[in-house]
Amino acid sequence: MHILMVSHFFESHLGGIERVAGHLSRQMIAQGAELTWAASAQDRAPVDIPALALPCVNPTEKLTGLPMPIPGPGGMAALWRAVGRCDAVVVHDALYVTSILALVMARMRGRRVVLIQHIAGIPFASSVMRWVMGLANAMVTRPMLWAADRLVFISDTVRRDLIGDPARRDYALLFNGVDGEVFTHIGPAAQRLPEGKRRVLFVGRFVEKKGLSILRAAAAMRPDISFLLAGAGPIRPASWGLANVHDLGPQKPAQLAALYRSADCLLLPSVGEGYPLVIQEAMACGLPVICGAPTDRADPEAGQFLRGVPVDLSDPDGSAARVVAMLDAPCLTLPERAQMAAWAAGRYSWAAMARAIMGLMAG
Known part of the structure; x- marks a missing residue:
């Protein structure tokens, strides 16, 4: 099976969603899948995962803290070709332009889509930003959830917020993993600050x-x-x-x-x-x-x-x-x-x- 993993950034951007995409990509490759990870070229691509760096612009992150990489014509063409080469597409979060494009292209080319939804609404301090987020979830996120072949939530609170309780459609609740070789309670601790607080x-x-x-x-x-x-x-x-x-x-x-x-x-x-x-x-x-x-x-x-x-x-x-x-x-x-x-x-x-x-x- 050839899988196309799509996220807004690579893990070098230091965000949680990107780290999840990186961990899943490595595990799927280890379990025998052929995989390509597509994300914005803004950050360094991983060296141990076949990667497709999409030329994008990201005008909103510095202004609002909300990342939104937008592929240009070259990036869209590259994503289209990658969708055509794969058997299935894994999309991380519905609101990103890269996610929307990947799902639409997959539907057009008859590829199966698994959408992993990480977050729901964000209650920003700004009433304008709250309104924009609510409108975006109503007009984009929820239609994306229904358009995917299979839907995965990494949080039950997000699931309840977006598809209700009881749920209005089938879903899988799959929690992110932890690298047990690194994150364990047994091991060296960082040096404490001298003031002992x-x-x-x-x-x-x-x-x-x-x-x-x-x-x-x-x-x-x-x-x-x-x-x-x-x-x-x-x-x-x-x-x-x-x-x-x-x-x-x-x-x-x-x-x-x-x-x-x-x-x-x-x-x-x-x-x-x-x-x-x-x-x-x-x-x-x-x-x-x-x-x-x-x-x-x-x-x-x-x-x-x-x-x-x-x-x-x-x-x-x-x-x-x-x-x-x-x-x-x-x-x-x-x-x-x-x-x-x-x-x-x-x-x-x-x-x-x-x-x-x-x-x-x-x-």
């Missing part, structure tokens, strides 16, 4: 929807806590002027695992999420997690370990106060952390997810 870790893109304004307000409220931010993006935490905020920049997987093992808590006060991969990785490393509600219910069985807090991007101070109160609440004990790590290691598998998706394509 509690360490709260954030991992993700430095963009509005990830709750950076809430992190900034929480750090200002609690100078006794060190806030470690791993990632990159248009927002610059170093410009906040807060001595307890440490911008670590992008981290490799082994570095992230060491940070998970050395921190006291993962804090992800984001909105509009599906089930961020960093939450699953932190769990596998035994790190307690505080995240924006309702992300804590993305995997109904994981709710026993996760703590969700209501966050509102239009009220960063109020949201930060709720986050700080959660930080001061009793945490998981060491035996409970070990139990969580073992549970996550057994539940989240890239190989199992890839196998299930390939089964949907064959069916």
